[in-house]
Amino acid sequence: MSEPVQSSGAPSSTATADTPALQIEDMHAAYERVEVLRGVNLTVGAGQVFALLGPNGAGKSTTLRIVSGRMKPLRGRVLVDGRDIAGRSADRLARDGVCSVPEGRGVFPSLTVAENLRMWTFRGGLRRSEVEDAAYGRFPRLAERRKQLAGTLSGGEQQMLAMSRALSTKPKLLLLDEISMGLAPLIVAELYEVVGQIAREGFAILLVEQFASTALAVAERAAVMVQGRIEMEGTPAEIGAAAGALYLGAGSK
């Protein structure tokens, strides 16, 4: 196993500027006998925001599960910052700088807001005060709710808490899984404003969404996944134009 990647400082500090943040090569994966990924190739450049779109069951979340170390692929390679991550556990990858905001539930409901933030300090070398200051600076509402159990927060506030981790822990690669799911459009807009900010700060982000337009607005590159394959890749404009035709019924908002 290679040495752990430095986690503090600017993103992608150990790799040269042109090393992609994430490279997926010919990835196959299956749940029991059901094959869900059939040869996925995907590259997220350093500091790039990549939107991965597609209908339900296309394999988007499975791709994220593999990249975050929660599932093993059948075949294929995953390189983060140029290093093969094969065999690394989810917690190890998290400490190495791959930060996930999983679908729907990014917080610990029976821990307080402050305790949730303290969990983020498992990404080596981070101080409690650093993480808290960064989070409360971005979302003052969380500071008011410091001692409150995260489970009692509203959906939007919970997502803010989950996102604040991404902001305060300076990840190498940020994986966002359908952060808009089940939230009011206004809150989605607010969250995506934050995503845009993170993007401007130069973090590499792989973003999975069903709703095309919100994601495409912040992305620099996009792809559409259908039935376990990348069906099309291009600029957000190109994808936006073609998306409707690629997956009927799950079109843009």
Added chain:
Amino acid sequence: MNEFISLTVAGIATYGCVYALTAMGLVVTYTTSGIFNFAQGAIGMISAFFFYELSRVWHIPAALALLIAVFIFAPAIGALLERLVMRRLENAALEAKLTVTIALLLLGIALATALWNPQTVRNLPNFFNGHQVSIGGVNLTYQQLIVVGAAVVAAIALRLFFIYTRAGIATRAVVDDRELAALTGASPARFAQLGWAMGCGLAALAGILIAPQQGALDITNLTLLVVNGYAAAMVGRLRSLPLTFVGAIVLGVLYSYALGYLPSTLIWNDFANITPMLFLLLVILVLPQSRAVLNRRIMVRAPRVVGLRESLIAGVVLVAAGVVVSRLLSGANLGYANAGVALGVIMLSLVLLTGYGGQVSLCQFSFAGLGAYAMYEVGGRGGSLLGILAAMGLAGAVGAVVALPSLRLRGLYLALATLAFAQGMDTYFFNNSQYFGAALSISVARPDLFGFRLDSERTLLIALTVVFAVVAVLILALRRSRFGRRLVAINDSPAACLTVGVDMTRSKLAVFTLSAAIAGLGGALYGGVQTQVGPNDFQFILSLTLLLIAVVWGIRTTAGMLFGGIVFALSPLLGQHLTHPRDIFNLMVGLAAIGVSQNPEGTFGGNTLLQRWRDSRRPGEPDAVAPSVGASAGEGRLTHAAG
């Protein structure tokens, strides 16, 4: 008044604080790993012996020996257990989880018996040689002060750990959401391991502190003493440490009053001894149920349901085999075969209740004992057929009464309630000379079915295989029926059952009653095979072994129960060759059950060699238990399959 104060002090210092230590350990392991550690007492017992070894044999100063046992020895055992066994059980069914820790309990007893000959008397002196101080007119030994001090310090330390340290917060985070904890960089397995180490350390502390107050070290006593801690842990709903502490103190004081105030006649004395069990029952029944942590097993492959023709053929083959075997065997071997098939019938009651219905009972031998008792009372005078009916009726009726609370209990709570019932039955019924005579032994008549006299062991074996085959075929038929589908559905999702209008109350009551009746039938037959039975034949600990063997052989299979019964019956056979037969047997069963952690479906369950080979050609996940456990998958895995 003085007596009241000294009883209260004894309740707190001698019992309450020790229960508190062990119960807090239980809560810590349960919350971090989702496994209720039945072996908590065994670990405390072994640690007490280890402490004895260090301080009395190696002459290490007591304080140092205590530190070694509590902070190194026991935590190492806990960490090792988590690593080797518990980690594989994360997604296993409740009965597999229970079985593995019950196995550890028996294994611990067996190991201790092998290492420390029970014939040798070992005394642990009180700390500071029993010196006393007088506080406000009440005499307290230093020993008692140490116990109280240790419990209070442990409680405060745990509280501070869980609230203020990052490791403590991470441990709670793992309880909340394992996967998310991993995504934040905290290794869930490591914190579950920490939980086990802490739980075992607390068990050791409890075991060592209570040992000197029990006279000579006794393996069984020390192991079961800690069982009383279960009740305290229940007060805390297996989550809250402060409530657990309070519950332990209350229980300790109640127990002390019961010992002090109840008249010391035989019956009342027994009553005092079952106070903790009554307390456990009461707590389970009265306190509101905590949010049930559903441990859903998601099967990828539908379980195979044996068809009518297949089960009939198997039944006929079994009877034919019975005829052949009855000619081949002779003497004592024939007796073992008979006992084995009769025990197999008792085990069949678990297929219905636990295998299909998913309700874990730890009192099947109490029902069997009731069956044997009814057979003795009725069968002796009114003819054997009537006796059999009485056996099934009595066991079934008591089963229904036990089931009434079960209507709102689920999983572990039900298992513990049945355990409390079984222990109560032991003390109150089976060891009662009013029912079992002065010699505590009754002679049970052999049934003579349809005019066949079953005095000969040979004909008895044939008759028993017929009964086994009939019951097995009926159970399989029941599984295919509407009732069987309903049972499986209730086990799968009570919420969904409500929406389609299934009467869960009636179904649960029915399955419990039926299962108890089958156990009663098996008990009556078993009594007939043995001709003389007594309390030792129906000890509550045997019910634990029964479940264990059933799970090992595949609790969802009827064939497994036949083999399980025979294995069970063969245990006395070892007695002729070995000095500690029961313990060697426990050792083997314990090891086999730990194998359950590798294969939760049991020997005859879904995981045949062929199946395993097929599974090995399929992909697994990094956190998957093992490729062979492909049949049980975590909930999250499938919900994430979409997208």
